[in-house]
Structure formats: structure tokens, C-alpha cells
Amino acid sequence: MVDVPTPPASPEETNGASEPRQQTIALVDDDRNILTTVSIGLQAEGFATRVYADGETALKALLENPPDLAIFDIKMPRMDGLHLLKALREKSSLPVIFLTSKDEEPDEALGLAMGADDYITKPFSQRLLVARIRAILRRSDLPRSTAETTETANVPEPVVRGRLRLDPARHQVTWNDEPVSLTVTEFLILEAMAVRPGVVKSRNQLMDAAYNEDIYVDDRTIDSHIKRLRRKFRAVDPEFSAIDTLYGAGYSFTDG
Known part of the structure; x- marks a missing residue:
């Protein structure tokens, strides 16, 4: 896993008050600049992040300690994003967003057919990425939320x-x-x-x-x-x- 700087905790995070569970996003990309920039941006939005520079390393970590959502680049050494998704889908339904370049449209369609939840085309804005992440997390949290209220009439x-x-x-x-x-x-x-x-x-x-x-x-x-x-x-x-x-x-x- 690649080390990425973590912003210092804000006063609100250190005052001892009870906070909601922090959601974790895994980033898989061989471009260290993207890993660093996106990770710091997501941390600023309240997410915890884990970053990986290749698919093989990421696959083992995603299965052993699943995050709430993962973001895959397509073009990577050792194991690209498509092969990573295929291997992941054999054992997990973890929500996945693909990062694709404009010249990778066939790969993008294949990724969706293989079970990706969404895709974003590079270059992308941090605001769009955060909006897509939160939309998918809201959907993935719904089964968990309803399961926690199985004794209520709203189930x-x-x-x-x-x-x-x-x-x-x-x-x-x-x-x-x-x-x-x-x-x-x-x-x-x-x-x-x-x-x-x-x-x-x-x-x-x-x-x-x-x-x-x-x-x-x-x-x-x-x-x-x-x-x-x-x-x-x-x-x-x-x-x-x-x-x-x-x-x-x-x-x-x-x-x-």
C-alpha cells in the first residue's frame, strides 16, 4: 500500500464527541499524483482512504479488509482494473467506480458489464467524484440500515x-x-x-x-x-x- 499524507485532525475531531462511523474508500491507480491528490481530497470530505499502486496488491487487501467503496483505474501494471474487478466479483459485491480515459470507452462498457457500479472519465472534478461516491454509498448503506431496524414496522x-x-x-x-x-x-x-x-x-x-x-x-x-x-x-x-x-x-x- 502506498503512503499518502493525512491531513491533521480538526478540533471537532479531537474533542471527544461521538462521531458517525468513518467510511473508507480504497484507491487503486499506478499514478502516484492521482493517488495523493484524490486521497487528500477525500480525506478533506471526511473519508478515510487506503491507496494501492497495482491490482494484485489491492485484490488481497480488498478481500481481507473490505472498504466501503473502491475506485479502480483501468490501465495498471501487473493486474489492470478490468482483471481486478473480475477477480473481485468472484468473491465480493463491493461497490466499485472505474476511472477511465476518453479513449477507453470499450473498456468502460466492459467494466459495467462485469459489475462496476459507475465510471468517471478523466480528467474529472473532485466535486463530481465525491458526489458519485456519496450516491453509491447511500444506496449501499440502505440494506444495512433496514436490517438494523428489523423489529420496526418500516422494514x-x-x-x-x-x-x-x-x-x-x-x-x-x-x-x-x-x-x-x-x-x-x-x-x-x-x-x-x-x-x-x-x-x-x-x-x-x-x-x-x-x-x-x-x-x-x-x-x-x-x-x-x-x-x-x-x-x-x-x-x-x-x-x-x-x-x-x-x-x-x-x-x-x-x-x-
Whole structure:
């Protein structure tokens, strides 16, 4: 792991008052300038950071001591961001944001298809990066928050549609009683369709369900997530066909 300077604690951080749990962001990039600049910026926003200069080192650390979210560069030595994501997804649904260059659009689409939650194109603003991080963390914290209130009346009931069972409180999905591991973004997109089976949801509606209102993503992002959902369900049931495409309109879930 690369050492990055840590800003001194503010008076509010040292007065002994109880503080919310500090969320941790892992940065994986072979460019030390980016690691240092982004890490210091995130620390200034209240995040703890861990930084890694290559994918192989990062993979071991991410699995042994998972952060709340990870940010991967694509082009790196030893193990690039795509291979790192592929290896990570075999064992973890950790939220991941890709950093991509404008000439890496095919890699960007592939990353989304492999299970990345979002991507940001270089050069990027710190403000945009922080907004994307917070949007994803809000979504990923929702299952944890609802699970902590399982004895209250506000806990959402599981959604059962044919062979699908989707439990928002536990972030669990099964098909034919077989577990299906989804990222937070995939879970929210599926939930938006499953709560109203047969109703076509436009890409914009699915974006609204899965992303914060101040975050813009294009159509390709939603299409990539849908492809990933179908692939995951077909891994447990090759005949899965419950997600329908209405070309020019959007997607719907039908009781399987």
C-alpha cells in the first residue's frame, strides 16, 4: 500500500464527541499524483482512504479488509482494473467506480458489464467524484440500515414474483431458491422492475431508481447493468427470460 499524507485532525475531531462511523474508500491507480491528490481530497470530505499502486496488491487487501467503496483505474501494471474487478466479483459485491480515459470507452462498457457500479472519465472534478461516491454509498448503506431496524414496522417486505424472491432488508435475491449475488446498483434496478411486474420501465425511470437525482448516467450504463443481471440469473437458470426488452421504450419484469 502506498503512503499518502493525512491531513491533521480538526478540533471537532479531537474533542471527544461521538462521531458517525468513518467510511473508507480504497484507491487503486499506478499514478502516484492521482493517488495523493484524490486521497487528500477525500480525506478533506471526511473519508478515510487506503491507496494501492497495482491490482494484485489491492485484490488481497480488498478481500481481507473490505472498504466501503473502491475506485479502480483501468490501465495498471501487473493486474489492470478490468482483471481486478473480475477477480473481485468472484468473491465480493463491493461497490466499485472505474476511472477511465476518453479513449477507453470499450473498456468502460466492459467494466459495467462485469459489475462496476459507475465510471468517471478523466480528467474529472473532485466535486463530481465525491458526489458519485456519496450516491453509491447511500444506496449501499440502505440494506444495512433496514436490517438494523428489523423489529420496526418500516422494514420493507420481501418481493416475491414467481420464482424470484427479493429481500430489500437483507439485500438478498434468490431464483428458484438459488441465491443470486447482485451489486447494489443491479439490486435497485431489479427491484424497480419487480415491484410492478409487466410494467415497462424506461431507462430514465431505472436511472432514477438506481442513482441519486444529481447524478447523470447515459443509456449505455443501464443497458450494461441489464445485460449483467440477465447473465447472473442465467448462471443459475439457463432458461431465465423474466426481464423483457421493449425496444425504444425500456425494460420490464414478468413473473417467471
